[in-house]
Amino acid sequence: QKEVEQDPGPLSVPEGAIVSLNCTYSNSAFQYFMWYRQYSRKGPELLMYTYSSGNKEDGRFTAQVDKSSKYISLFIRDSQPSDSATYLCAMSRNSGNTPLVFGKGTRLSVIA
Amino acid sequence: DVKVTQSSRYLVKRTGEKVFLECVQDMDHENMFWYRQDPGLGLRLIYFSYDVKMKEKGDIPEGYSVSREKKERFSLILESASTNQTSMYLCASSPGGQETQYFGPGTRLLVL
Numbered sequence: 001q002k003e004v005e006q007d008p009g010p011l012s013v014p015e016g017a018i019v020s021l022n023c024t025y026s027n028s029a030f031q032y033f034m035w036y037r038q039y040s041r042k043g044p045e046l047l048m049y050t051y052s053s054g055n056k057e058d059g060r061f062t063a064q065v066d067k068s069s070k071y072i073s074l075f076i077r078d079s080q081p082s083d084s085a086t087y088l089c090a091m092s093r094n095s096g097n098t099p100l101v102f103g104k105g106t107r108l109s110v111i112a
Numbered sequence: 113d114v115k116v117t118q119s120s121r122y123l124v125k126r127t128g129e130k131v132f133l134e135c136v137q138d139m140d141h142e143n144m145f146w147y148r149q150d151p152g153l154g155l156r157l158i159y160f161s162y163d164v165k166m167k168e169k170g171d172i173p174e175g176y177s178v179s180r181e182k183k184e185r186f187s188l189i190l191e192s193a194s195t196n197q198t199s200m201y202l203c204a205s206s207p208g209g210q211e212t213q214y215f216g217p218g219t220r221l222l223v224l
Contacts, residue, residue: 008152032211043116043202043215044155088155092211099145099170100213104154 003027006089006103015112019076023089023103026070030091030101033065035074038086038105047087048074079110115139116216118203124222131190133219135203142208144186146170146178148199149218155202161186162208193223 006023013019021035031052036044048063050056050072056063062075072091076083089103119134135144145160147170157170159178167178175197179187186205190197200220204213 034212036215041218041220043204043217046212046214049212090213094211098211099157099160100211102155104152 003101004089004091004103007106008104010107010109012109012111013079015079015081015110017079017110019079019083019108019110021074021076021087021089021106021108023072023091024070025072025091025101027091027093027101028067028070029093031094032092033063033072034090034100035061035063036088036090036102038088040085044088081110081112084109116203116205116214118201118216118219120219121217122220122222124224125190125193126224127194129190129193129223131193131221131223133188133190133201133203133221135186135188135205135216136184137186137205137214138184139205139207139214140183141205141214142183143206143213144180145204145206145213146176146186146188147202147204148172148197149202150199158188195223197221198223 004025035048037047038044053067060077064073086105086107088105090100116137146158147155161180177189202218203216206213
């Protein structure tokens with residue numbers, strides 16, 4: 001079983017829809033969870049960061065972590081065509097000098 | 113704002129050539145990373161460094177080496193480029209004791 005699983009998509013939604021992106025993981029030691037957004041032919045940019053379980057909201061974006069189910073989600077409300085990108089989840093066992101483990105990314109298209 | 117720059121956006125090299133990819137960060141980050149990104153395979157860690165003159169192998173170090181002579185600069189070296197090293201190469205940095213990584217724009221390398 002891979003450490004981090006993420007559905008590659010592609011996921012296509014109409015403008016204004018609520019988007020749900022998800023990752024599952026197998027290592028219960030993961031405590032730090034991130035979502036990155038990557039536009040075509042660009043480097044990933046950090047979108048959301050959460051520690052342990054719970055929710056975090058930033059504008060139209062909400063990140064959820066359910067450690068009991070080993071499941072993390074990113075919700076995008078009122079999706080816009082500018083949200084069209086690949087979304088990568090990433091996680092880490094502990095703070096500091098431990099490389100992140102990335103999902104393979106989900107490609108999202110928001111159609112106007 | 114954190115800024116990670118990479119020396120080239122696009123690079124074309126011939127099989128057998130020695131290739132240098134340069135990465136510079138301007139935020140005094142301790143940690144630096146080199147990844148390659150391929151369709152269907154996601155981000156794969158090649159090498160990382162937690163301090164000047166230190167390096168650690170990632171998941172796919174074969175055919176690559178790195179150099180970190182100064183804190184702000186991390187170089188990836190392809191000793192003898194091969195066609196299977198055609199890829200998008202991404203550099204990232206993070207502050208010591210923190211897990212969030214900041215990425216450069218990437219170098220798209222084509223080996224003919």
